[in-house]
Amino acid sequence: MSFTVLIPARLSSTRLPDKPLADIGGLPMVVRVAQRAEQSSAAQVVVAADSKRIADACSAHGVRVVLTKPEHPSGSDRLAEACDQLGLAGNDVVVNVQGDEPLIDPGLIDAVAGLLRDRPQASMSTAAHAIDDLAEFLNPNVVKVVLQADGMALYFSRAPIPWSRDAFAQGITTLPAPAPLRHIGIYGYRAGFLRDFPRMPQAPVEACEALEQLRALWHGHRIAVHVSAVAPGPGVDTPQDLQRVRALFAAGR
16 A cells, blocks of 8 residues: 655754754664665655754755644644645555654554555554563553454553453552553554644543543544554663664664
8 A cells, every 4th residue: 555654853852852863873863764664665754854954964865854833732733734745635644653763663664554554444543562561561651552352442541451450459460461552652644634633622531641642532533553563662762762772773673
């Protein structure tokens, strides 16, 4: 199927200033992300930048880029503008690859795009993998997802879900069975839905959990979930993450 990868890239970051331009193996991180995405089956890979510095870095290395408004409140708003600039039709499929995922698996991108081909009832798609570490299950920074029988998302939460009533009666000391699922932050959209999404009223549960995808569920949209057999490569949020990714990249990851 034909689809577009959009990579939102924002220059400001409180934990890692100028993050998209951080050097990884001699190239800016956003360029490394685009190069990985180009190994997928995407018809085009485009960076949606909020600054000329990012746009210039992409252009210098042959990466297609559109310059979007710097004041967008969210990545979804930035991607919606990029869809307009690229002239994407309402049914065109877009995969949002985060600009801080230089080790992303191209096969995961294809899987998320393929869900929207196979699930016409879904407005969005995303991915998850099984959690095998108790600390990860308990970590509120690790988002969990529970699925319906048809593989659609039932709910996303920062809480440890599903809650095993009997096993957790005396405290959480083991993982529930079957294994809970960690949400992976990659999204597929139909371009028409992506244009509408920023205009949808925020859901109360979205504000409570600080999870934007809950807005889609609250408004009755469906999210198809690909369950990956393996965990994704690490993203970059902090200087420590950057050092780890640089080491993995140097080792040929």
